[in-house]
Amino acid sequence: MKASHKxxxxxxxxxxxxxxxxxxxxxxxxxxxxGVFSVIAMLSINEGAAxxxxxxxxxxxxxxxxxxSVEPPNQESKATAEGRGASVYGVxxxxxxxxxxxxxxxxxxxxxxxxxxYAHYLGRNLSVxxxxxxxxxxxxxxxxxxxxxxxTASDVLLSKPYCVITRSLARRLFGYLDPLGDTFRLAGEPxxxxxxxxxxxSSLSGQDIDVDNCVIIPISTDRTRFGEYEVMxxxxxxxxxxxxxxxxILQMEGEKQVLDGAAIARSLLxxxxxxxDFEVTVPLELLEQRQKQRRLWNIMxxxxxxxxxxxxxxxxxxxxxxxVTERTREIGIxxxxxxxxxxxxxxxxxxxxxxxxxxxxxxxxxxxxxxxGIERALxxxxxxxxxxxxxxxxxxxxxxxxxxxxxAFRAARLDPIEALxxx
Amino acid sequence: xxxxxxxxxxxxxxxxxxPEGVPALRGVNLTIRRGEYVAIMGRSGSGKSxxxxxxxxxxxxxxxxxxxxxxxxxxxxxxxxxDVRGTHIGFVFQSFNLIPALTVVENIEIPLFxxxxxxxxxxPRSRELARLVGLGDRMEHRPAELSGGxxxxxxxxxxxxxxxxxxxxxxxxxxxxxxxxxxxxxxFDELHARGRTLIMVTHEDSVAGxxxxxxxxxxGQVESENHLxxxxxxx
Ligand SMILES: Nc1ncnc2c1ncn2[C@@H]1O[C@H](COP(=O)(O)OP(=O)(O)OP(=O)(O)O)[C@@H](O)[C@H]1O
Ligand SMILES: [Mg+2]
Numbered sequence: 246m247k248a249s250h251k252x253x254x255x256x257x258x259x260x261x262x263x264x265x266x267x268x269x270x271x272x273x274x275x276x277x278x279x280g281v282f283s284v285i286a287m288l289s290i291n292e293g294a295a296x297x298x299x300x301x302x303x304x305x306x307x308x309x310x311x312x313x314s315v316e317p318p319n320q321e322s323k324a325t326a327e328g329r330g331a332s333v334y335g336v337x338x339x340x341x342x343x344x345x346x347x348x349x350x351x352x353x354x355x356x357x358x359x360x361x362x363y364a365h366y367l368g369r370n371l372s373v374x375x376x377x378x379x380x381x382x383x384x385x386x387x388x389x390x391x392x393x394x395x396x397t398a399s400d401v402l403l404s405k406p407y408c409v410i411t412r413s414l415a416r417r418l419f420g421y422l423d424p425l426g427d428t429f430r431l432a433g434e435p436x437x438x439x440x441x442x443x444x445x446x447s448s449l450s451g452q453d454i455d456v457d458n459c460v461i462i463p464i465s466t467d468r469t470r471f472g473e474y475e476v477m478x479x480x481x482x483x484x485x486x487x488x489x490x491x492x493x494i495l496q497m498e499g500e501k502q503v504l505d506g507a508a509i510a511r512s513l514l515x516x517x518x519x520x521x522d523f524e525v526t527v528p529l530e531l532l533e534q535r536q537k538q539r540r541l542w543n544i545m546x547x548x549x550x551x552x553x554x555x556x557x558x559x560x561x562x563x564x565x566x567x568x569v570t571e572r573t574r575e576i577g578i579x580x581x582x583x584x585x586x587x588x589x590x591x592x593x594x595x596x597x598x599x600x601x602x603x604x605x606x607x608x609x610x611x612x613x614x615x616x617x618g619i620e621r622a623l624x625x626x627x628x629x630x631x632x633x634x635x636x637x638x639x640x641x642x643x644x645x646x647x648x649x650x651x652x653a654f655r656a657a658r659l660d661p662i663e664a665l666x667x668x
Numbered sequence: 669x670x671x672x673x674x675x676x677x678x679x680x681x682x683x684x685x686x687p688e689g690v691p692a693l694r695g696v697n698l699t700i701r702r703g704e705y706v707a708i709m710g711r712s713g714s715g716k717s718x719x720x721x722x723x724x725x726x727x728x729x730x731x732x733x734x735x736x737x738x739x740x741x742x743x744x745x746x747x748x749x750x751d752v753r754g755t756h757i758g759f760v761f762q763s764f765n766l767i768p769a770l771t772v773v774e775n776i777e778i779p780l781f782x783x784x785x786x787x788x789x790x791x792p793r794s795r796e797l798a799r800l801v802g803l804g805d806r807m808e809h810r811p812a813e814l815s816g817g818x819x820x821x822x823x824x825x826x827x828x829x830x831x832x833x834x835x836x837x838x839x840x841x842x843x844x845x846x847x848x849x850x851x852x853x854x855x856f857d858e859l860h861a862r863g864r865t866l867i868m869v870t871h872e873d874s875v876a877g878x879x880x881x882x883x884x885x886x887x888g889q890v891e892s893e894n895h896l897x898x899x900x901x902x903x
Contacts, residue, residue: 251784258781265769578765581726583754583782583830585747661726665765 259595274604276557281608377467393440577664597649605641758827
């Protein structure tokens with residue numbers, strides 16, 4: 246019982262001398278404040294960014310294999326060599342058949358043909374992305390139909406002039422009219438709206454798609470109405486392009502089949518393509534990669550933090566040594582009045598730990614403001630977890646202990662008589 | 669006869685400086701009884717401060733025995749000596765030695781703090797002591813705001829905080845003018861009258877004259893002990 250309130254008194258004593266030298270205390274713990282501050286800011290932003298990208302990747306479906314046609318780098322020169330001929334590249338319909346038939350565990354195989362066209366309705370004229378695809382696209386892309394229905398197998402079979410549009414396009418093209426059952430023209434061809442989608446997952450569709458303005462039509466209708474060739478308008482005129490399939494989504498029966506399936510897809514396509522005009526991405530792979538990366542970043546941030554806390558700790562030790570020298574006489578007085586060595590040790594340890602703890606708390610408070618501000622300003626999510634707060638705080642406290650030990654023991658080793666004589 | 673409070677038996681103190689060391693005390697024998705008021709005098713360098721530091725358990729004798737209150741303290745370790753200082757000794761220094769950052773009351777309660785007296789008991793006790801030494805209206809002041817005489821009063825109050833067996837003062841009036849010196853000595857007289865044991869080092873005959881007994885030191889030895897008969901032991 247005697248010990249417990251003595252501990253409280255020692256804490257009060259340590260805090261007292263910190264408060265007496267307010268300015269110096271703040272300056273001293275600045276290193277700790279910055280250390281903790283930057284770690285928390287960096288960790289929470291990193292966690293937030295990682296969670297965001299993981300969410301985006303999960304949206305792609307961790308059971309999906311995505312195959313995309315890409316324009317090979319030497320396409321331009323080849324096109325000019327062939328004169329005004331069309332550039333032909335990418336995944337072909339035969340490729341799709343091969344993929345579907347040769348990869349074990351494929352549950353759905355969805356082809357997407359993507360073009361850019363103009364939509365007309367009552368004098369309105371909008372540039373839209375047209376996706377020619379199959380009914381299974383809805384499941385593979387995990388989109389929700391908010392009104393009407395998605396495309397059906399018979400739509401594809403009969404090459405119906407039906408389409409499903411995104412909600413934001415519906416609003417821009419039809420205003421407050423109900424788009425369902427209404428007809429608009431797509432590059433001159435009439436299409437009937439049979440359904441409205443909430444939104445397309447941006448990550449699945451790729452960077453070159455305007456996810457808000459999408460029209461989805463049966464792939465067969467796409468081919469019969471618009472043909473295989475697309476005219477591309479670029480700098481210095483137009484050129485023709487033929488891409489059978491822009492994207493293939495292979496939805497596997499389970500995550501286990503994904504990695505093997507991707508390997509087969511790569512070698513299969515590689516055998517029939519002599520130029521790199523396709524790209525196989527596996528969200529699951531990316532997901533694992535990102536997680537590994539995130540862990541790496543966190544370790545690096547903690548390493549940076551350790552350095553700044555180390556430097557902060559040296560600063561604390563320095564000021565504590567100065568404090569011991571400055572207060573040599575006080576130490577002598579306290580010893581003469583009955584303070585034991587361990588009382589002196591405790592006094593200076595408590596002082597050092599209080600300095601870094603206070604610094605840590607200030608660092609936490611200010612460090613939390615940064616991610617919160619960023620979240621509000623840039624709408625990037627920042628995650629402040631107990632862990633992001635706990636580790637830097639624990640480090641601050643232990644830095645206080647570590648940097649206080651040597652000065653405290655030096656103070657306790659002083660001879661009372663010598664200390665009393667100190668000027 | 670009242671009991672022996674302080675008993676030095678052939679006490680030596682040799683400072684380990686140079687090849688042979690500096691003998692500051694050379695076989696001191698000294699007995700002081702409870703309630704006595706003793707002045708220690710002697711030339712500069714005769715060993716007065718050394719003797720007082722040993723009396724106050726700030727240091728250990730190189731040789732010889734020291735019994736304080738019947739207990740042999742000459743062989744104690746640092747921890748035990750700290751305890752003895754904290755419970756049995758009250759120090760008053762020439763240069764006051766107050767802690768500048770603390771108020772009068774906070775300075776007075778330092779010895780109680782290290783004896784583990786709870787806060788709520790320390791405060792009334794130190795306020796009472798501040799009043800006793802006539803500083804009832806200065807309790808929240810800091811040392812820098814006090815005169816020399818007032819500071820020494822704070823130091824005396826602090827020395828009394830743990831109700832010590834003996835009050836040790838090393839030239840307590842050395843930094844004070846004659847008028848303030850009188851005040852402090854009056855306070856000592858008052859404490860002595862209440863039964864305190866006082867041991868005081870001084871250079872001045874007039875100051876030493878207030879004690880009951882004068883111990884003269886010369887080259888680390890007791891040269892003479894004069895009882896001032898005019899002032900008998902306190903009743
Ligand atoms: N820490 C020390 N190391 C070495 N020698 C010391 C030490 N302290 C005191 N001495 C020596 O011991 C002797 C006695 O010193 P002390 O301080 O006891 O004298 P004093 O009687 O108090 O003198 P003054 O009246 O000047 O205060 C002196 O010769 C001094 O030089
Ligand atoms: Mg002296």
